[in-house]
Amino acid sequence: MRMYDIIEKKRDKHELSKEEIEFFVNGYSKGEIPDYQMSALLMAIYLNGMTAEELKDLTFAMTNSAKVLDLSSIKVPGKYIVDKHSTGGVGDKVTLIVLPIVASLGVGVCKMSGRGLGFTGGTVDKLESIVGYNVNIPINDAIDQVRDIGLCLIAQSSEIAIADKKIYALRDTTATVESINLIASSIMSKKLASGVDRILLDVTVGTGAFMKNLDDARKLSKTMVDIGNLAGVQTKAVITSMSEPLGRNVGNALEIKEVISFLLSDEETLFSDEIRDLREIIFEISAQMIKMSGVCEDMDKNREDIKEAILSHKAYNKFIELVKAQGGHICSAYMDWLGTNMDMPVLNDKVRYLKEIHAQSSGAIISIDSRRIGEALVALGGGRERKEDNIDPAVGFEFAKKVGDKVEEGDTILTVLYNDKAKFEDAYEYIENAIFIDKVDDEVTASLKNKPHILDIITE
Numbered sequence: 001m002r003m004y005d006i007i008e009k010k011r012d013k014h015e016l017s018k019e020e021i022e023f024f025v026n027g028y029s030k031g032e033i034p035d036y037q038m039s040a041l042l043m044a045i046y047l048n049g050m051t052a053e054e055l056k057d058l059t060f061a062m063t064n065s066a067k068v069l070d071l072s073s074i075k076v077p078g079k080y081i082v083d084k085h086s087t088g089g090v091g092d093k094v095t096l097i098v099l100p101i102v103a104s105l106g107v108g109v110c111k112m113s114g115r116g117l118g119f120t121g122g123t124v125d126k127l128e129s130i131v132g133y134n135v136n137i138p139i140n141d142a143i144d145q146v147r148d149i150g151l152c153l154i155a156q157s158s159e160i161a162i163a164d165k166k167i168y169a170l171r172d173t174t175a176t177v178e179s180i181n182l183i184a185s186s187i188m189s190k191k192l193a194s195g196v197d198r199i200l201l202d203v204t205v206g207t208g209a210f211m212k213n214l215d216d217a218r219k220l221s222k223t224m225v226d227i228g229n230l231a232g233v234q235t236k237a238v239i240t241s242m243s244e245p246l247g248r249n250v251g252n253a254l255e256i257k258e259v260i261s262f263l264l265s266d267e268e269t270l271f272s273d274e275i276r277d278l279r280e281i282i283f284e285i286s287a288q289m290i291k292m293s294g295v296c297e298d299m300d301k302n303r304e305d306i307k308e309a310i311l312s313h314k315a316y317n318k319f320i321e322l323v324k325a326q327g328g329h330i331c332s333a334y335m336d337w338l339g340t341n342m343d344m345p346v347l348n349d350k351v352r353y354l355k356e357i358h359a360q361s362s363g364a365i366i367s368i369d370s371r372r373i374g375e376a377l378v379a380l381g382g383g384r385e386r387k388e389d390n391i392d393p394a395v396g397f398e399f400a401k402k403v404g405d406k407v408e409e410g411d412t413i414l415t416v417l418y419n420d421k422a423k424f425e426d427a428y429e430y431i432e433n434a435i436f437i438d439k440v441d442d443e444v445t446a447s448l449k450n451k452p453h454i455l456d457i458i459t460e
């Protein structure tokens with residue numbers, strides 16, 4: 001078999017056989033097929049799609065490209081091990097908040113996350129902004145950690161789903177990310193390889209997501225749910241809005257700071273409009289995970305328990321336990337809104353420059369193009385342009401205003417934190433056209449502010 005013939009076949013829109021799919025997945029995983037041939041094939045798949053049969057064969061070949069984890073040693077009778085995965089977004093720090101919450105409520109999680117992909121951020125890059133945090137602990141240690149503290153959060157390991165690890169990095173720099181087939185096979189192969197009983201998918205939709213409309217998000221959700229069910233793993237997808245950056249901060253260390261603030265919220269802040277987008281998504285995903293794990297079926301009770309876990313700092317303490325277990329440095333910091341010192345992760349968050357971006361006119365913020373914000377972050381150095389690039393964990397954006405907020409000309413909309421003036425100039429080109437302000441009446445601003453963040457739930 002020759003890679004050239006497989007590329008040609010896909011280019012000419014023919015269906016690939018199981019043997020051909022296994023040939024290129026295994027060949028690329030072992031380093032026998034070069035990046036340039038794999039890139040050409042990925043582009044052909046991106047442009048010409050795949051049949052359901054091809055997609056199933058691709059996903060299972062990727063799942064079996066390395067070890068499939070055996071989590072039986074941490075299974076508890078009557079409970080299911082649930083994993084959660086997002087299709088990615090801008091400002092998406094949901095995993096970092098949900099996992100400590102559910103782990104503090106008795107749901108064991110062993111999660112492998114990815115790095116930034118395209119214009120979206122990655123949980124692993126965010127974690128690495130914590131000084132000392134090791135995302136590469138051996139799988140057996142990760143399993144031991146789940147037994148000890150109920151939680152581990154690591155990078156895709158070379159021991160697991162190696163095909164996805166390599167293809168993911170290649171797609172990131174070859175404009176082959178936004179494909180339902182490639183996203184579904186990437187996510188489901190690594191979830192199936194991680195040996196979990198149940199999978200909860202957060203499928204994002206909007207300018208800051210790979211799916212731009214609800215129909216495509218439903219199609220991707222259904223594709224992944226079908227693959228999961230075919231493999232005998234109950235899978236559910238929650239479709240969430242990514243029509244503006246999620247939360248207030250975008251950037252690796254900045255998002256860890258937002259995670260800390262969220263987990264240390266008092267009741268008034270937790271239920272404030274300021275963090276409505278993040279709160280709605282966090283509560284839904286966490287409550288669904290608790291339900292799927294078999295800990296508690298009652299979604300209302302789960303929401304109450306989530307609130308209690310946050311307000312009592314149980315979830316925050318679990319986050320700190322996680323950081324410590326994986327080598328992250330911790331200091332003691334005074335939290336003025338709590339009036340006390342708390343343990344806090346030490347962050348690589350030093351920046352030389354701050355620049356406020358002001359409203360050019362008065363009115364209300366109608367939209368913030370999150371893709372442009374994600375691209376601006378890459379331009380600042382907070383994401384990768386080439387797969388071997390190092391990133392600057394400290395740079396990013398803090399939003400003072402979000403969609404639906406009224407502004408006067410000159411008000412600060414966001415602050416840019418950066419280290420390199422030339423990179424700021426590049427980033428500014430994206431930011432400049434990302435925010436749209438218009439004069440609208442109160443009814444319109446209210447509807448913009450109150451738009452839902454949970455758009456659908458797909459179970460079959």
Ligand code: URA
Pocket residue numbers: 086087088114117168177182183184186187
């Ligand atoms: N997340 C993944 O793990 N893979 C994708 O292709 C997109 C988002």
